[in-house]
Amino acid sequence: MEKQTIVLGSRGSKLALWQTNYVKGLLETAAPEYDYCVEVVHTKGDKILDVALSKIGDKGLFTKELEHALLDGSVDLCVHSMKDMPTVLPEGLSIQGVPVRANAADALVMRGGVGSLLELPAGARVATGSLRRTAQLKRLRPDIEPCEIRGNIDSRIRRIVEGEFDAGVLACAGIERLGIPNVIAQVISTADMIPAVGQGAIAIEVRSDDERVAALCAAITHEPTMRAVRAERIVLRALEGGCQVPMGVHARDVVDETGDVRMVMDGFVSSLDGVRFVRAHGECVPSDYETMAQGMVDDLLAGGAGPILSELR
Known part of the structure; x- marks a missing residue:
C-alpha cells in the first residue's frame, strides 16, 4: 500500500530549512507510516532586506504566505521560528507542535572570535536587527553604538568578521543550528539580556481541524517547551x-x-x-x-x- 505524504511548508533560508528538516526527521522517527516532503514558500520578510523590522512591522512578515499555503491545502503543516509568530493566528490555524527548545540566549560575535561585551572598546559598532537587543545593549554598555543589520545569519556574520562592524549580537540557537558555534565569542547570560518571546523554539502550525496532523505534532512536542512558550x-x-x-x-x-x-x-x-x-x-x-x-x-x-x-x- 502506498504511503500518504505529509507536506511541510518552509521559508527558503538555510536556517528555516534546517529547522524544517529537523522537524521532518522527528516525524519520520515518530510516524514512519507516512512519507514527508518539504515545500519552500518565500515570505515578505525574505524579500525586504534593506529596511529595519521595526519600520515595516512584524505581523505575519515571515508567516503570511506560508499560512496561505496551509489554508489552501498546498501544505499540511508549516514550520516557523517561534519568535516570528504573531500572537493572533488566522482563523482555522493553530500551533500544535513545539519540539524541545534550543539555547534561548543571545550570542556576541566578534572579529577574531575572542572577547566579551565588557571588553569592547568605547564607541564600538555592534550590529543588531532588534530593538530588544539595542535597548539592553544601551543599558549594559551605554558607550557603544548599536547599528542596524538585516539579512540571514550567514550574511550578518560575514559582514561582522569582514570588519563592517566591531561585533554583532545574534541568537545562539540559529548559530548553533547552522553548525558554526566557533564564531561565538560570548554567550550572553539571559539575566543580562532577556531573550525574545519564543527565541530558540520552533513552532509547527497546522489547520485546526486536521486531527491527523495535530496528532503527529503532539507526538514530537516537548511539553516543558510548549508551556514556557505559551506563558x-x-x-x-x-x-x-x-x-x-x-x-x-x-x-x-x-x-x-x-x-x-x-x-x-x-x-x-x-x-x-x-x-x-x-x-x-x-x-x-x-x-x-x-x-x-x-x-x-x-x-x-x-x-x-x-x-x-x-x-x-
Missing part, C-alpha cells in the same frame, strides 16, 4: 509587543533545592534608549503558568510599562 506569548499578546517594542520574556523550568520542578520567568519593557526599563520576575509550579504570566503583565504595567508602550506606538 511568554500570554505576556506578548497582553502588552501587544513585537518588533516595534523593546521587550523580552523568557520562561523555563528549573529544579529547586528540594528537587521539585518550578517554572521561572523574567520579562522587561524598555524605552528605545534603555533609560526607562521595567523588569519583572515570576515563579510558579509549571501547571500555573497562565496565572504567573498574567501576574507578570500586571507587574510590568504597575512598574510603568504602560506609558512606555503608549509612546512607542
Whole structure:
C-alpha cells in the first residue's frame, strides 16, 4: 500500500530549512507510516532586506504566505521560528507542535572570535536587527553604538568578521543550528539580556481541524517547551509587543533545592534608549503558568510599562 505524504511548508533560508528538516526527521522517527516532503514558500520578510523590522512591522512578515499555503491545502503543516509568530493566528490555524527548545540566549560575535561585551572598546559598532537587543545593549554598555543589520545569519556574520562592524549580537540557537558555534565569542547570560518571546523554539502550525496532523505534532512536542512558550506569548499578546517594542520574556523550568520542578520567568519593557526599563520576575509550579504570566503583565504595567508602550506606538 502506498504511503500518504505529509507536506511541510518552509521559508527558503538555510536556517528555516534546517529547522524544517529537523522537524521532518522527528516525524519520520515518530510516524514512519507516512512519507514527508518539504515545500519552500518565500515570505515578505525574505524579500525586504534593506529596511529595519521595526519600520515595516512584524505581523505575519515571515508567516503570511506560508499560512496561505496551509489554508489552501498546498501544505499540511508549516514550520516557523517561534519568535516570528504573531500572537493572533488566522482563523482555522493553530500551533500544535513545539519540539524541545534550543539555547534561548543571545550570542556576541566578534572579529577574531575572542572577547566579551565588557571588553569592547568605547564607541564600538555592534550590529543588531532588534530593538530588544539595542535597548539592553544601551543599558549594559551605554558607550557603544548599536547599528542596524538585516539579512540571514550567514550574511550578518560575514559582514561582522569582514570588519563592517566591531561585533554583532545574534541568537545562539540559529548559530548553533547552522553548525558554526566557533564564531561565538560570548554567550550572553539571559539575566543580562532577556531573550525574545519564543527565541530558540520552533513552532509547527497546522489547520485546526486536521486531527491527523495535530496528532503527529503532539507526538514530537516537548511539553516543558510548549508551556514556557505559551506563558511568554500570554505576556506578548497582553502588552501587544513585537518588533516595534523593546521587550523580552523568557520562561523555563528549573529544579529547586528540594528537587521539585518550578517554572521561572523574567520579562522587561524598555524605552528605545534603555533609560526607562521595567523588569519583572515570576515563579510558579509549571501547571500555573497562565496565572504567573498574567501576574507578570500586571507587574510590568504597575512598574510603568504602560506609558512606555503608549509612546512607542
